Amino acid sequence: MEDQEMQLKVRRVTDKFTESMYVLANEPSVALYRLQEHVRRSLPELVQHKTDMQSWEEQSQGAIYTVEYACSAVKSMNNSSLYFKNIDSLLRQAISMKEQINNSQGRSCALPLETCYVDIT
Template sequence: MISSSSLMESRLNSSPNRFDPDIEAKVRSSLRSINETIQSNANEPSLAFYRIQEHVRRSLPTMIQKRIELENLHDRMNGLIFDIEYSVDAVKSLVTCDEHLNNIATNLEKSIYISKQINLIKQQQIQQQILEKKHGS
């Protein structure tokens, strides 16, 4: 394989007319720059795809792990949101239960009063039985 620089030198050396060395240096420099640019442009897509592949290979496992974590958090958040909505509904329903709770409290107070009355009546009966035994004996 013949490189472009050796081809350029052979053409410059084989030409019958000798150019000015300054111009020859400028031509060689220009040709070298053009050659480097062409090689760079020819390799640019391959290099770009290589860099993309390298980036994906490095970052993909982390991205997959983060996606799994995000899905788990999303599921957990949906569960918590459901719990909160259920709790809010329960608290809202307590407002409508006010009348029922008042009835329960009133019935408890009545039950306590009746229980005390029953205990008082039982004590009176016991005392009356004791007195009857004392007087009857």
């Protein structure tokens, strides 16, 4: 009887030991399965976020280029004041010459000088 009891106890211990070994051996597989499951679920969303970020980056790069181009255009306009003053002087000379021609031909400009010329400065 004691022999049967001993065999039963040994069998229980070996069964428990086998079960423990089975669980320990399969635990990494279960963990890897859970990781794979998580990646499979979250990957499409991550890809969408990456695509959105790339699109936003392209749009912002385009906006930055536009702003830089506009700033350089404004800066170059500041440098053109000398040319506008020169144009103003030439227009005044042209109007003066036109009045001299009209006066020499006996006809004067019917409009006053202020209406014939608009100051652009």
